[in-house]
Amino acid sequence: MLPLQGLTPDALAALGAMDPAEARRVHACVQRDDFDFRGRTGVRRQSMEWLRRSCHVPSLEVVHEARSQLDPFVKFGLRAADGAIFETVRIPLERPGRYTVCVSSQVGCALACRFCATGRLGLQRNLETWEIVEQVRIVRRSLGEGRVHGVVFQGMGEPLSNLDRVLDAIRIFSEPSGLAIDGRNITVCTAGLPAGIRRLALEAPRVRLGLSLGSAQEDKRRSLMPISGRHPLSSVLDAAVHHAQVTGLAPLFAVAPLKGVSDSFEDGLRIGQLAMDFWKRSGLRPRISVIPYNSIGPEDPFERPDTQALEEFERGVMVGGYPPHRRYSGGSDVSAACGQLAAREARSC
Ligand code: SF4
Known part of the structure; x- marks a missing residue:
């Protein structure tokens, strides 16, 4: 069927x-x-x-709905017929009644970024197109009068590793007779797969690119994001420049400084210089999103930098020539924040 x-x-x-x-x-x-x-x-x-x-018209079972006490974020735990569990997050936007949905594209992830809870699970399987679409439909049903304004592929999984289905889901999200979500309000966030970035530019040219930088220094990035050993930052940035030139859309560069690892003035400076270099090459000004790190549990080797260190990091970005934007990463009390999605129940499936 x-x-x-x-x-x-x-x-x-x-x-x-x-x-x-x-x-x-x-x-x-x-x-x-x-x-x-x-x-x-x-x-x-x-x-x-x-x-x-x-x-x-199959459905997913909502196994938990965790409402943050800190902010209006809501995390949904969803179970597929085969028992696989994955998560999706409802993110309120500044304008009342509008929401973005942070969707998962895989159950677990093979890329094993060291700062990410999903990476610790390993890859269980790709999500089907309908399972990606259904996440938005479930959130939409929870809204009453509100509406889904955008979608960000920043939940569990590396979306460019499941690109055929992600592209189909984007077509369905954008279809005017259906969910009618403007492509410019859809962002695909990647750890950096150059071939996928180039294909995304050609097949979904209205969609924005988000790039998780980890660090602008290659050796440090490799120690945090093993995928960098296969795809060095230089080739990822070449692909991101290509994406910007094809789509005319500036990317989002996301970075979560880690205490004592990647939170120094020098770390920020290198990020700012990288963004300036990207701007010169592509003609488009990327947005730098500094995400305060969220702990992923008791065995987490990393910590969030203290406020002073974070400010030094951001000063470095500025001196590199670039104003950073500190992003609010909500729902941390219900593990709904960036990097925290792991569907712990999935381990026992
Ligand atoms: S940050 Fe993204 S790519 Fe890296 S392990 Fe987590 S889900 Fe996978």
């Missing part, structure tokens, strides 16, 4: 059982949670019979 919420109207029409207008109608009804297999969707009888025979 084909999961209907994981099919674009074009993919549905290409299956040959209905025309493009019917496919759009079905897609719109499914995404609005208004689809009825009994045939009240305005499609021909034979199309509906095919839909009944060939398709379904």
Whole structure:
């Protein structure tokens, strides 16, 4: 059976059982949670019979919904039919009633960044397109009058390692007859896979790129992000420049300084210089997001820098020529903040 919420109207029409207008109608009804297999969707009888025979609208079980006491972030733990558990986070935006959804693209992750809880799980499997889409649908149902304004692929997993499905999910999110989320409000965050960055630019040119830097110093970055051994920062930045030139969109550079490891003035300076260099090469000014580190548990080898060190780091970024932006990373009391998603239950699946 084909999961209907994981099919674009074009993919549905290409299956040959209905025309493009019917496919759009079905897609719109499914995404609005208004689809009825009994045939009240305005499609021909034979199309509906095919839909009944060939398709379904599967669901994910919400196993926990953790509301932060510190801020309006909400983390949802979701279970698939095979028992895999993954997480999604509802992020309030400044404008009341608008939200971004931080979605997972994999169960666990193979890239093993040392500062990330998901990386400790290893990769269990890729999420299917419908499982990525369903995360946004679940959050949307929880909103009442509010609306999903954007999506960020910064939950569990490396989205560029599951790019076919991530691209399909982006097409579904952006489809005007369905969820209608503007591509410019969708961000794909990567640890740095150059081929995937280039493909993302060509196949989803309205979508923004987020790049987790770790450090601007290659040896330090390699010690924090093992993927850097295969894809050095220079080749990742070449791909990011290509992305900016193809899409006309400036990327987001994210960095979470670690106490005594990557929080010095010099660390900040190198980040600022890297951003300046990127600006000169691409003609676009990246945004630097400094994320206060969130602990990932008792065996965590890292700590958040104290306020003074963080300010020194940010001064370094400024002296490098660049104003940083300190990002609020919410929901830390319910492990919903950046780097904390790990679906602990997943270990026992
Ligand atoms: S930071 Fe991203 S790429 Fe790195 S281990 Fe975590 S989920 Fe994977």
